[in-house]
Amino acid sequence: MSASAAQCRAPGCQREARRNRMCWPHRYRWVRYGAYEGGEWSTADEFDIALAVECRRMPDGVTRLERKRIGLQLSERGLSLAEVARITRVTPRTVCRWRSARRRARGVS
Structure with a gap:
């Protein structure tokens, strides 16, 4: 320097x-x-996740793990890719990756 x-x-x-x-x-x-x-990837508060899914908005200070779990739960409720991305404040491509990884983990192509 x-x-x-x-x-x-x-x-x-x-x-x-x-x-x-x-x-x-x-x-x-x-x-x-x-x-x-x-x-932060290591912690997830189940209350924050449930609240975000019910209210369909992100609370302040969520961890990356919580953000992913919120996105996946919103996807399971039938929300569109764009809507999940908007709520979780990530790109639609990130939501696609989350969904794809979940399908691979479950053994579904």
């Missing part, structure tokens, strides 16, 4: 900052997931 270069603003990162005071890996994660280290 040069003497005049700024350091990435992500906690603990020593890389040279590029755009918006972040290095490229952290900028990519910030744009894609809204967090420096990607989204």
